[in-house]
Amino acid sequence: MNNFEMCPRFEKAVDVLSKRWVALIVFVLMDGPRRFGEIEHCLSNLSGKVLSDRLKEMENEGIIQRTVYPEMPVRIEYSLTDKGTALAPILGEIGTWSTDWIEIGVTK
Structure with missing residues (x-):
């Protein structure tokens, strides 16, 4: 029997990207900060608490950057890092796949 071992980097990437809302947050930030x-x-449908948690996790992973502008009132913006921007082709391929294979409102 073959022993299959998952690549640790691939496993971590799937773990990070499979958390609910992460891919959609990246998609939203692809247009800019x-x-x-x-x-x-x-x-x-995303609660403020979950969004806050995901943004912190994504910042810790180096996918997004949080920029604080010292204005009154303080302005905080979130943007993709180079690491986050590198996800654009992957999300594009998921979009193509979903267009070809996912039907909305139809149960199979």
């Missing part, structure tokens, strides 16, 4: 409220508005 956004404030917390703008991201929350784009993903209307």
Whole structure:
């Protein structure tokens, strides 16, 4: 019997990207920096707490950058890092696959 061993880097990548909302947050940020409220508005079913948690996790992974502007009131924007931007072709391929294979409103 063959012993199959998952590549640790691939396993971690799938773990990071499979967390609920992560890919959609990346997708929203592909158009450029956004404030917390703008991201929350784009993903209307996402709670503020979960968004906050995901943004912190993604920042810790180096996928997004949080920029604080010392204005009154303080302005905070989230943007993709080079690491996050590198996910664009992957999400594009998922979009192509979903167009070809996923039917909305049809149960199989």
